[in-house]
Amino acid sequence: MGRRSRAAWISGLCAASLMTSVPAYAVAGGTAAPGGAYTFAVKLDIGDGKRSCSGALVDKQWVLTAAGCFADDPKNPKVTEGAPKWKTTATVGRTDLTGTAGTVTDVTQVVPSAGRDVVMAQLAKPVSGVTPVAVASAPPAQGEELKVIGFGRTKTEWVPNKLHTASFSVDTVQDTAIGITGKDAAVCQGDTGGPALRESGGRVEVVAVNSTSWQGGCLGTDPAETRTGAVDARVDDLGAWVRQVRYRPVFAAAPWKKATHIASGYFTGGSAGGTRHMDMIVRWNDAEVTLYQGADDNDPRHPFAAEYQVAAPPKKGETSIWQHAMQITGASFGGGADGLVVRWSDGELTQYTHVDAKGVHGEKKLAKAKNTLWPHATQITAGRYTANQQRDDLLVTWDDGRVTLNPDLDTNGVDKAQKVLVNKNTTWPHATQISAGEFSGKKTMDLLVRWSDGEATLYPGVDTAGFHGESQLFKPKTDWNDATVLNAGAFVGNERMHDVLVRRENGPLSIYPALSPGGKPKEVKIVG
CATH class of the missing domain: 2.40.10.10 (Trypsin-like serine proteases)
Structure with missing residues (x-):
């Protein structure tokens, strides 16, 4: 040479x-x-x-x-x-x-x-x-x-x-x-x-x-x-790129119309500020639970790089606990990797401190089964609503119109330190999906709400003192009228401008990168 x-x-x-x-x-x-x-x-x-x-x-x-x-x-x-x-x-x-x-x-x-x-x-x-x-x-x-x-x-x-x-x-x-x-x-x-x-x-x-x-x-x-x-x-x-590319057909072929719940978080060890983005957990209508690992590039069309089965669907004649999941949300408990909070059909509320490709771990019962309170919870979402805190709080909407916040869920649980953000009213029972996200750059997280008439609203910087204004993303009966399941997270970027994943009624899956108050939401179709 x-x-x-x-x-x-x-x-x-x-x-x-x-x-x-x-x-x-x-x-x-x-x-x-x-x-x-x-x-x-x-x-x-x-x-x-x-x-x-x-x-x-x-x-x-x-x-x-x-x-x-x-x-x-x-x-x-x-x-x-x-x-x-x-x-x-x-x-x-x-x-x-x-x-x-x-x-x-x-x-x-x-x-x-x-x-x-x-x-x-x-x-x-x-x-x-x-x-x-x-x-x-x-x-x-x-x-x-x-x-x-x-x-x-x-x-x-x-x-x-x-x-x-x-x-x-x-x-x-x-x-x-x-x-x-x-x-x-x-x-x-x-x-x-x-x-x-x-x-x-x-x-x-x-x-x-x-x-x-x-x-x-x-x-x-x-x-x-x-x-x-x-x-x-x-x-x-x-x-990582090879794994992401080769699993794309599997991801696209999934029966997204049957996805009933979506939760986001750094379940497999990623972290904010790193090169890899948030993971997504999906619960399907047959009680299967799937973990999609976040990718390490910035392509909104392909935000995930691998797929793992966390829980298999029950065999004929058998049952699965995941058949009874009513709400799920990703949550950080300060351990370096995120976990889940699940509200079950009998009212039990469970915390799992860690989730990975092998399943859920670190079970902690927050509310017992057959209690008289938690069957009335209509939506839950965990997020950092307390400034300068690494562990998440739990925001809950109730069927009587109340909105409450449980600060530092891992430390306080749900039986003490609860804050009432909204008293009983006729508006909040119409909140069909809620998700915590970072859209406005405030010190605490924002709350994304999709209402029963298709309107979508952002509440910036929610904290223990309550709500501080609102911003309309979509008008009633327009773009999100058929948005059946949604979740916010850092799927494309790791900055404080989260994206929103939307599963529409007939199955198409889309992402709205870097959603922001006052901005014009841009839809990128992933599937369908």
Whole structure:
């Protein structure tokens, strides 16, 4: 590779790639992969022979590969999310292309990763009989040996029928890319997007994907070119993004019309000011409870990155406690991760100090079953209504029109220190959904109320002294007339401008990013 600077080296690689139509390529000098190994390898035929690339199956329906494969100009790998511009066929589980093993299917959409030559390509149908390869979580190290595999050219074959493999050494490690050099091989045309693999202790994982190469020794390259270096795009730090992309179809296919309750919070360990956003808990009409983990980017169309079942629906002839949940709200009890407060059909009120992918934990009974008070609670929402306090209070509306506040729920419970914010009246029984959120930048949280006629109102800076003005977001019988379930939280940003998730009557799910008093709410559809 010589002694040139890193910047000059990359510039040279880009110049070298001008000799071909696609910038990164196949394993010249490598050996054919042993039978049965690397069945997760993918051959991509783009535009009926226009381009040929490689990739790796990282989910039964998703392939990790290079953005340049799908770009108008492969040397400038910018791709728009959606259907690929050219018809693309993927062959998976067939390391010998003359055989019939594996699956051949179309690519239906590509999702690019911002700032690097990487995309996730969705297949038209899930692949069976092939175990997807894991995405690495540890960064590559200088001097580390990686295995590169691909279907591209070799020294003697223009269009080889077999997957080839060779060892490469990591020369340099940058924020988004690595420089590698083949020990006895080069990366040649046909392997754009092919994986660079870490193999250790019987485990194989993708560290990077091929991006650009000198192509020294590849068939069709100038014989004077002997350099075997290449630049690969790192993926070891894209694990959360990969999980988020591959679960999108599952999230979109969920029966959102059957979502009866939504609660938000940092249930899985995120925190305000961090890179990851709030999680969401959904209780469905069959008593299943699902946890959606917040994403770490700022895309309002895809605010969640993973899905976990907290409670399964009861089997035939059995029952579940979650069948009896009347209201739920996320709440912070000062332990670093949020929990839940649940009001049950028999009037019992329960606090769970922590919720994670395995279930609810730390049960604390706040009000006993069959009491005479809590069956009259119509809505509950936990929030920071006491200034300079890290633990949440509980705001409650009652069927006689009262609105009360229980400060520091974890310390005081519900039997003492209760504040009456509104006395009995005929207005508040019409509050059909309420949610605590940060919209106005006050020292304490605001209260979002959706009324039975569809009107939506914000009450800024609610505290133990009561309400301090109001702001109308939507007029009666307009935008939120069919808003059946809603919840506020930091789903897109972690600033003090919360978003609102809305599940409409017939199932569509939307988000209103950074809702604010006096502003014009902007709806972004997530599902439907």
